[in-house]
Amino acid sequence: MKILVAVKRVVDFNVKVRVKSDGSGVDIANVKMSMNPFDEIAVEEAVRLREAGVATEIIVVSCGVAQCQETLRTALAMGADRAILVQTDDELQPLAVAKLLKAIVDREKPQLIILGKQAIDDDSNQTGQMLAALSGLGQATFASKLAIADGQAQVTREVDGGLLTISVKLPAVVTTDLRLNEPRYVTLPNIMKAKKKPLETVTPKDLGVDVRARLQTLRTVEPSQRKAGIRVPDVATLVQKLRNEAKVIS
């Protein structure tokens, strides 16, 4: 079974971004970039399926600037077999990414497509679902458990009310949630090996996809900042303040 995993290069989750005062956006120049944490989980799940003998090949794809190659090399070092970079400097929004991935899906015909549930920069949580719809496939989003058997994926999903288990026919799109697995650390020998694994570069034009941005960002601002309040010396004072000052409890 072939698995396709999509990964995104994003600002590292530890970085608290600075909003530019002219409203033009977030300052990410010279900021540490990493693989989106949910996408690490996606790669890890694919590698585990291969180690379990369920998958035979893992293809990892990323869409964006040339430096996405680094993200792809990390995925290869984690255990993916080959990589595809869809290279463009244009702003890519979820619908465009979904179309690019669909073109790759049409080409590679994977039985399982795994994406992270959301990218921690844009926080959209759309691409996997859109890809599934464009490809006419079933989906299982926010997966915390995944089992493949008899041409189906049985997926336990983390939903607002608890856990929901569904069975979806393959090929299908699965998006990962935090507790699906804990990604492995990349070892130096594997990083060296990854340099020899194939990495192909294509463009949106090669794939026949129009990636025009549909949503226009007019301005980006900082949210109103909360200031630290006061320290209270003990519980009694805390309760008194909540009752009489803040008036949020009776």
Add this chain to the structure above:
Amino acid sequence: MTALVLAEHDNQRLRPSTLSVVAAAGRLGGDVHVLVAGGNCAEVARQASQVAGVAKVLVADAPHLADGLAECVSEQVAALAGNYSHVLAAATSFGKDVLPRAAARHDCALVSDIITIESPDTFARTIYAGNAIATVRCSEPIKFATVRPTAFDAAATQGGSAPIEAVAVVPDPGLSRFVSRESAKLDRPELQGAKIVISGGRGLGSAENFKLLAQVADRLNAALGASRAAVDAGYAPNDWQVGQTGKIVAPQLYMAVGISGAIQHLAGMKDSKVIVAINKDPEAPIFQIADYGLVADLFEALPQLLKELG
């Protein structure tokens, strides 16, 4: 200009988040219709017809729609979307699962988790774990958007008397099926809309210790929340997680107990009216946004809190 709101429900009761989406839809200026897609969901349609501001309720009632499967519900939405200027759903796990499919079927972008409506085509949403707010303009022929429930006060449950109309059911595409559901029965308010939330972090140390928190929650009629660390460690179930990729809440009072205050957790609760932090580490980042900070051992503070609350 007419907006279609996708209702969220369990075939018996309309969920409160839908009321916030109806309120948001009302701000667009045109009529608001509500789509109830479910199985034996006539009661939900009736409740929806009574919501203030709803002009019409559309019902698609069939067994394959009963479990809210994304492939089925999204096809139902997509079949109707062409009649509307806006299609909205709550930014809940259901809305986020379903609406992007419908948008993609119409080759339209979707604006996720909007917190403000500036005009019928301009919306604000948070990015970078709530550290920035982007105002976006959508010029698509149909504006698909998910709405953050805490950003819009719920429409009243009474006052409306909309006609209910059955719509043609789109057949089951047969791509997935429901297997099972695990949800804890709650004797306390739901996290999403609760007025008071008490959250525990890794500092609680065990699921057993969360019961201490539960006692305080019971006394305050509060909902229980948790940090990602606590959920990962198995001290709390996943649906208690508050944060960037968990639930985003905005209660009157949020008490963070044994929670350090990582960026991702803050994203889920920093719009709370009053924030209290109890942590034995005086340097914990949570104190930077807490209105009232108590540096204390939570195992001493919690019993004291119970006593003080009476």
